[in-house]
Amino acid sequence: KTWKAGMRGIPNTVSDITNAIVYHVQSTLARQAYNLDNLGAYQAVALSVRDDLIVKWNETQMQYTRKQPKRAYYLSLEFLMGRTLDNALLNLGLKQQYKAATHKLGFNLEDLIDAERDAALGNGGLGRLAACYLDSGATMELPLWGYGLRYHYGLFAQHIAPDGSQLEAPDPWLDTDNPWEIPRQDVTYDVRFYGHAERIGNGKAVWTGGQEVLAVAYDVPIPGYSTNTVNNLRLWDAKPKRGFDLNSFNAGDYDRAIQENSSAETLTRVLYPNDNHMLGKELRLKQQAFWCAASLSDIIRRFKQVEKPWSEFPEYVSIQLNDTHPTIAIPELMRMLVDEEDVPWGDAWAITTKTFFYTNHTVLPEALEKWPVPLMEHVLPRHLQIIYDINMAFLQAVERKWPNDRERLARMSLIQEGEPKYVRMAFLATIGSAKVNGVAELHSHLVRETILRDFVDFFGKSKFANVTNGVTPRRWLDQCNPGLSNLITDAIQKPKAVWLKDLTLLKALEPFAEDSVFLKKWALIKHNNKKHLADYIKTHLGITVNPQSLFDIQIKRIHEYKRQSLNLLGVIHRYLTLKAMTSTERKKVNPRVVIFGGKAAPGYFMAKLLIRLIVNTARTINADADMKDILTVVFVPDYSVSLAEILIPASDISQHISTAGTEASGTSNMKFCLNGGLLLGTVDGANIEIAEEVDSNNVFFFGHLTDAVEDLRHQHKYHPIPVEERSPALAAVLKEIEEGRFGDPTIYQPFVDTIRLSDYYLVTDDFDSYVEANKMVDDAYVKDPEEWTKKTILTVSRMGKFSSDRAIMTYAEEFWNIEQFAIKF
Numbered sequence: 164k165t166w167k168a169g170m171r172g173i174p175n176t177v178s179d180i181t182n183a184i185v186y187h188v189q190s191t192l193a194r195q196a197y198n199l200d201n202l203g204a205y206q207a208v209a210l211s212v213r214d215d216l217i218v219k220w221n222e223t224q225m226q227y228t229r230k231q232p233k234r235a236y237y238l239s240l241e242f243l244m245g246r247t248l249d250n251a252l253l254n255l256g257l258k259q260q261y262k263a264a265t266h267k268l269g270f271n272l273e274d275l276i277d278a279e280r281d282a283a284l285g286n287g288g289l290g291r292l293a294a295c296y297l298d299s300g301a302t303m304e305l306p307l308w309g310y311g312l313r314y315h316y317g318l319f320a321q322h323i324a325p326d327g328s329q330l331e332a333p334d335p336w337l338d339t340d341n342p343w344e345i346p347r348q349d350v351t352y353d354v355r356f357y358g359h360a361e362r363i364g365n366g367k368a369v370w371t372g373g374q375e376v377l378a379v380a381y382d383v384p385i386p387g388y389s390t391n392t393v394n395n396l397r398l399w400d401a402k403p404k405r406g407f408d409l410n411s412f413n414a415g416d417y418d419r420a421i422q423e424n425s426s427a428e429t430l431t432r433v434l435y436p437n438d439n440h441m442l443g444k445e446l447r448l449k450q451q452a453f454w455c456a457a458s459l460s461d462i463i464r465r466f467k468q469v470e471k472p473w474s475e476f477p478e479y480v481s482i483q484l485n486d487t488h489p490t491i492a493i494p495e496l497m498r499m500l501v502d503e504e505d506v507p508w509g510d511a512w513a514i515t516t517k518t519f520f521y522t523n524h525t526v527l528p529e530a531l532e533k534w535p536v537p538l539m540e541h542v543l544p545r546h547l548q549i550i551y552d553i554n555m556a557f558l559q560a561v562e563r564k565w566p567n568d569r570e571r572l573a574r575m576s577l578i579q580e581g582e583p584k585y586v587r588m589a590f591l592a593t594i595g596s597a598k599v600n601g602v603a604e605l606h607s608h609l610v611r612e613t614i615l616r617d618f619v620d621f622f623g624k625s626k627f628a629n630v631t632n633g634v635t636p637r638r639w640l641d642q643c644n645p646g647l648s649n650l651i652t653d654a655i656q657k658p659k660a661v662w663l664k665d666l667t668l669l670k671a672l673e674p675f676a677e678d679s680v681f682l683k684k685w686a687l688i689k690h691n692n693k694k695h696l697a698d699y700i701k702t703h704l705g706i707t708v709n710p711q712s713l714f715d716i717q718i719k720r721i722h723e724y725k726r727q728s729l730n731l732l733g734v735i736h737r738y739l740t741l742k743a744m745t746s747t748e749r750k751k752v753n754p755r756v757v758i759f760g761g762k763a764a765p766g767y768f769m770a771k772l773l774i775r776l777i778v779n780t781a782r783t784i785n786a787d788a789d790m791k792d793i794l795t796v797v798f799v800p801d802y803s804v805s806l807a808e809i810l811i812p813a814s815d816i817s818q819h820i821s822t823a824g825t826e827a828s829g830t831s832n833m834k835f836c837l838n839g840g841l842l843l844g845t846v847d848g849a850n851i852e853i854a855e856e857v858d859s860n861n862v863f864f865f866g867h868l869t870d871a872v873e874d875l876r877h878q879h880k881y882h883p884i885p886v887e888e889r890s891p892a893l894a895a896v897l898k899e900i901e902e903g904r905f906g907d908p909t910i911y912q913p914f915v916d917t918i919r920l921s922d923y924y925l926v927t928d929d930f931d932s933y934v935e936a937n938k939m940v941d942d943a944y945v946k947d948p949e950e951w952t953k954k955t956i957l958t959v960s961r962m963g964k965f966s967s968d969r970a971i972m973t974y975a976e977e978f979w980n981i982e983q984f985a986i987k988f
């Protein structure tokens with residue numbers, strides 16, 4: 164590679180890299196190389212990689228500024244990045260060199276990679292999807308930036324108390340230096356809350372008073388895989404506008420003097436740990452408004468550099484709203500255009516509705532955002548006025564289309580009537596956006612048929628699309644499963660830099676399903692990954708698991724709709740069945756290791772209770788000598804991106820067993836299948852499309868379909884039938900819990916009661932079919948191991964669709980209208 168004059172070359176020889184690392188040890192860290200620990204060595208290595216990233220980052224941003232291509236911005240309150248070092252090395256193509264350099268310095272690169280802590284700025288699927296999309300955006304050479312918040316505390320760490328329940332601990336991830344961010348003390352914006360908004364005619368108003376907070380930018384470089392592009396994730400930190408109140412300070416009132424400080428800094432203190440559940444907290448609304456206002460100010464400042472009329476704003480800018488969390492950006496853009504830039508209301512609305520795009524990630528009613536009107540009036544008085552004005556014009560248009568339809572107006576209003584009134588954010592996002600999409604075919608269909616049905620009638624079908632989620636094959640195959648990735652490369656005779664960017668090339672693996680030598684190599688890699696996980700479980704939990712067993716994994720947020728309950732009840736059923744056998748019979752059974760992992764929202768009683776029951780059931784079963792090497796149950800605490808990277812490559816089967824119609828997509832289902840695990844699941848979310856791609860022979864489906872759910876719920880409510888009649892097998896399981904087999908039954912009674920008495924998520928309806936599906940899994944695994952391996956090869960070879968590269972290109976081409984922009988050196 165030739166480098167332009169004046170540009171520092173990226174060190175890419177082993178000796179250059181060694182020098183760079185030593186330089187950072189001695190200079191930046193001011194330490195001695197001879198008594199450095201792994202953490203110090205990690206930091207020096209990270210700083211050296213950061214130098215490389217910054218060179219490419221600067222070049223990328225300079226070329227964007229010079230050529231001014233249209234850009235897209237991904238607004239997400241969550242970016243669940245995990246670790247960065249390994250990913251950066253692989254994307255930059257420098258891993259081998261760094262391995263040699265660190266070895267020369269007396270370190271093992273993998274240990275240094277393990278010294279990094281996760282950036283857990285997200286709850287689960289939604290935040291991890293945002294992280295995959297940034298990776299794909301940079302890899303596909305798209306001018307795409309992310310905007311989020313720089314939480315000082317990420318998602319809480321999960322501990323398990325002696326009684327088996329979840330304990331939460333803070334995650335002060337920034338306490339150790341973060342080499343992956345670049346503070347931009349010069350990129351700041353003022354953001355206002357509270358105060359008073361006075362209308363001055365023509366739809367305009369003046370907003371004054373209240374509290375002003377400073378947003379400070381921190382940039383996180385996002386390297387593409389095997390490209391020159393390094394994009395940007397800009398995270399906002401909140402700072403008080405004035406250091407402290409000098410008057411109070413001089414009057415000796417120190418507490419008062421720092422009050423405003425701490426109030427500002429609270430804003431970006433912590434990520435809200437709820438997933439799929441809305442809580443109307445003032446601080447959360449302020450986080451949203453703060454982040455939207457700062458991001459839009461930044462986007463507008465950049466647009467002003469091109470010196471074009473406002474009407475051309477949508478030709479330079481597209482903004483994707485990751486769920487409704489950034490919806491306040493819609494009235495905020497209106498406010499900036501109308502109040503501050505003097506754009507007439509109608510023109511401003513035309514610009515706004517061409518700029519935004521909204522992705523819905525859930526149809527669960529309790530997760531749909533709605534904010535109390537009094538709260539919004541208090542925190543964002545001007546935005547509430549604008550929302551009312553948007554609503555007025557919108558309802559007039561509805562009235563013109565369907566005159567005298569009062570019910571329809573009430574259904575479609577941005578304001579839900581009642582005491583208090585609420586602002587319905589999904590409706591605001593829908594009418595303020597050019598396109599609305601769901602995240603898998605079934606989910607997009609449900610969005611159109613249920614929550615946004617009236618809006619489809621009003622706007623027409625073409626505004627409502629589907630973009631099925633995807634995952635980045637760099638992190639979720641090459642990085643987490645190098646053995647498999649290398650074997651694939653050998654087999655299909657394509658360089659990694661080619662197939663990892665066009666995952667449909669995996670198709671070329673299909674013929675190898677008939678190659679017995681290849682089958683053995685493939686199976687050995689899975690076995691080694693299982694050994695690796697077994698080691699982790701032994702070291703961290705002291706539990707011995709046999710890698711010959713079938714590894715059965717369910718890892719995701721703990722939620723009633725995801726039905727970890729069904730899995731656990733199935734495990735207990737298995738236990739009872741095994742206990743009823745003679746020891747000779749038992750010896751013939753295929754051994755299983757059932758692994759659970761996931762966090763419960765701290766305020767979610769039922770989810771936390773279920774964790775406690777899982778942990779205590781595991782203790783009972785694992786302590787039972789009859790179960791030794793036959794059934795082992797493991798709850799892996801503190802599930803995270805980094806743990807997922809160990810768990811996913813080690814699965815034989817993974818469970819995605821939500822009540823049909825409740826899981827919008829799921830993305831770990833894709834990761835497991837991409838790593839040669841098979842899927843046990845319901846006909847829900849992206850499971851359906853996975854089955855379509857890999858062939859339904861290669862997945863294990865069970866349970867009622869979405870169509871049946873409504874009727875079943877109706878039956879439960881109005882014609883309840885006792886569990887004893889509905890499923891004797893399940894009744895026997897519940898009885899064991901109630902008799903105290905897994906600890907004091909009074910503790911678990913609320914759980915048993917929800918299953919017995921309401922069962923909103925239809926565990927009783929799906930239980931027998933679930934047990935049946937598990938038998939099929941056992942049979943397939945034991946009776947013909949070679950056939951099983953074939954299935955896994957065919958599955959991997961057909962997973963091309965689920966690359967996030969495909970998803971991001973769909974957004975780029977069909978929504979944002981942005982083009983690939985190669986960075987030239």
Ligand code: 26V
Pocket residue numbers: 286287288289292435437438439440441442486524525530532602632826827828829830848
């Ligand atoms: C909603 C809320 C409501 C307000 C308080 C905090 C909070 C935090 C997160 C959410 C998002 C809920 C939606 C969500 O996470 N959906 C998941 O999105 C994944 C990516 O599209 C998808 O794979 C999962 O199926 C879906 O549950």
